[in-house]
Amino acid sequence: MDKLSRxxxxxxxxxxxxxxxxxxxxxxxxxxxxxxxxxLDLLQxxxxxxxxxxxxxxxxxxxxxxxxxxxxxxxxxxxxxPQSSAPSTVPLDDSLESLAAHGSEEHLLDRKRALERxxxxxxxxxxxxxxxxxxxxxxxxxASIAEITGLSGANVATKVSRIKQGLIRQFHERKIDVE
Amino acid sequence: MLNESExxxxxxxxxxxxxxxxxxxxxxxxxxxxxxxxxxxxKTAGTVFxxxxxxxxxxxxxxxxxxxxxxxxxxxxxxxxxxxFYEYRKYAGVASSPAGLGRANCVEFYRAYLxxxxxxxxxxxxxxxxxxxxxxxxxxxxxxxxxxPTARLIGIAASGVTLFLGIAWWNAQSVRNLQxxxxxxxxx
Numbered sequence: 001m002d003k004l005s006r007x008x009x010x011x012x013x014x015x016x017x018x019x020x021x022x023x024x025x026x027x028x029x030x031x032x033x034x035x036x037x038x039x040l041d042l043l044q045x046x047x048x049x050x051x052x053x054x055x056x057x058x059x060x061x062x063x064x065x066x067x068x069x070x071x072x073x074x075x076x077x078x079x080x081x082p083q084s085s086a087p088s089t090v091p092l093d094d095s096l097e098s099l100a101a102h103g104s105e106e107h108l109l110d111r112k113r114a115l116e117r118x119x120x121x122x123x124x125x126x127x128x129x130x131x132x133x134x135x136x137x138x139x140x141x142x143a144s145i146a147e148i149t150g151l152s153g154a155n156v157a158t159k160v161s162r163i164k165q166g167l168i169r170q171f172h173e174r175k176i177d178v179e
Numbered sequence: 180m181l182n183e184s185e186x187x188x189x190x191x192x193x194x195x196x197x198x199x200x201x202x203x204x205x206x207x208x209x210x211x212x213x214x215x216x217x218x219x220x221x222k223t224a225g226t227v228f229x230x231x232x233x234x235x236x237x238x239x240x241x242x243x244x245x246x247x248x249x250x251x252x253x254x255x256x257x258x259x260x261x262x263x264f265y266e267y268r269k270y271a272g273v274a275s276s277p278a279g280l281g282r283a284n285c286v287e288f289y290r291a292y293l294x295x296x297x298x299x300x301x302x303x304x305x306x307x308x309x310x311x312x313x314x315x316x317x318x319x320x321x322x323x324x325x326x327x328p329t330a331r332l333i334g335i336a337a338s339g340v341t342l343f344l345g346i347a348w349w350n351a352q353s354v355r356n357l358q359x360x361x362x363x364x365x366x367x
Contacts, residue, residue, distance in 0.1 A: 011204055018201075026199050027192070036198075043199050048210045049280055056278025066281040073280045073288040111191050118192075128364075131285050137192045150284030167188050 006055065013054045017067045018047070024138050025050075025071055031122045031134050032075040042078055049074040061147065068135065068148045076127045118167075132159045229264045233257055249320035255313030262306040266299060290364055297357035303350040307343060315339030 018025075029043035053070045057063070122130055128149060135145045142156045149156070202210075239245060240253035283291065318335050 014204065014207070022201070023193075023197060026197055027195060029199075030195075040199055044202065044210065047202060048207060048214060049277065051207045052211050052214075052277035053279075053281045057281060061281075069282075069284060069288075070280040072285050073283065076285070076289060077292065114191060115195065127289055128285060137189065139189055139193075148284060150286030164185060167184075 010051065010054045013057060013063065014051045017050060017054070017063055021064065021067045021071075025067075027138075028071050028075060028134055031119060031130065032079050034119065034123055042075060045078065046071050046074045065144070065148050068140075072131050072134075072148070076131075079127070129159065132156060133163055136160050136163055225267060229260060232260055236260070246320050248316050252313045252316030252318075252320060255309040255316065259306040259308075259310030259313060262309075266302070266306075286364065290361065293357050293361050293364070297354055297361065300350040300353040300357065303346065307346055307350075311339055311343040311346070 029039045033039040033042045050070045146153045146156045236253040236256045240250050
């Protein structure tokens with residue numbers, strides 16, 4: 001296969017990936033960088049990394065798995081750099097506790113504030129916890145999350161269960177407050 | 180109730196307004212090209228800088244009339260530079276595989292990063308051992324023969340030792356923290 005047709009195939013796969021996962025990549029960038037400009041930089045970096053990586057896509061996993069791996073690995077490597085604005089991280093359970101503790105102070109349907117709080121929680125998570133949380137929020141099942149992250153199915157199920165309980169407790173408490 | 184709240188969270192997450200402008204394929208090509216050019220430029224600049232440093236210290240080491248302390252210092256610095264350059268090239272080789280980002284799952288990728296950082300910190304003595312004494316000897320030889328107060332000579336030597344111990348301590352801390360992270364990762 002000549003270089004031209006290889007690039008055309010790479011472009012086609014990239015277009016497919018962006019059509020299907022573009023919005024998810026934007027949400028992912030927001031979840032890794034709280035500053036707007038840095039977030040846009042990260043998004044572009046992820047997109048370029050994705051395009052470059054697709055030259056080596058061999059179909060051994062689904063395009064979705066590939067896209068999420070590239071996106072998370074690129075974002076993680078950026079967040080891990082010393083000059084990044086990433087704050088210190090905390091365990092998943094501690095974060096969920098703090099989320100629930102503040103939940104009742106806010107209005108039920110104030111999505112903007114709820115999202116801000118959710119992003120605040122995500123920004124503080126350790127890399128793998130953050131990845132599981134984001135993939136759960138993107139509605140991926142436990143098997144897919146396990147394939148992307150490399151965690152065991154049981155481990156993913158435990159983490160997802162904790163995330164669900166933490167998030168739902170917050171939203172449930174808000175509802176009771178308003179009612 | 181659980182499903183309802185869960186759905187609510189998913190809807191809220193999925194319906195976030197998009198802010199970023201869509202980038203065209205041409206822009207992606209251009210950015211990828213620029214990134215590749217920048218990477219090559221850094222690699223070239225790093226190599227040139229390394230060669231210049233080696234030449235500068237190498238010439239000083241063999242230049243007639245230099246005292247033994249200066250020669251020893253320069254040779255030690257050259258040895259340290261070669262080790263740093265070797266590690267740098269090894270890292271550049273690993274970091275420049277675009278498809279690796281998609282082939283490695285997140286745990287593998289994170290583990291590789293932590294392992295690399297840990298090994299770099301753990302092997303720091305390989306470049307620290309020659310580099311810090313090398314710089315110290317060079318500094319000391321610079322003031323040798325001059326009328327220099329003993330306190331200043333002691334100060335230079337003490338600074339070298341403190342720098343060496345400080346960096347060694349810092350690296351040992353890093354190794355411990357990274358190993359802790361790796362152990363936690365292996366327990367998953």
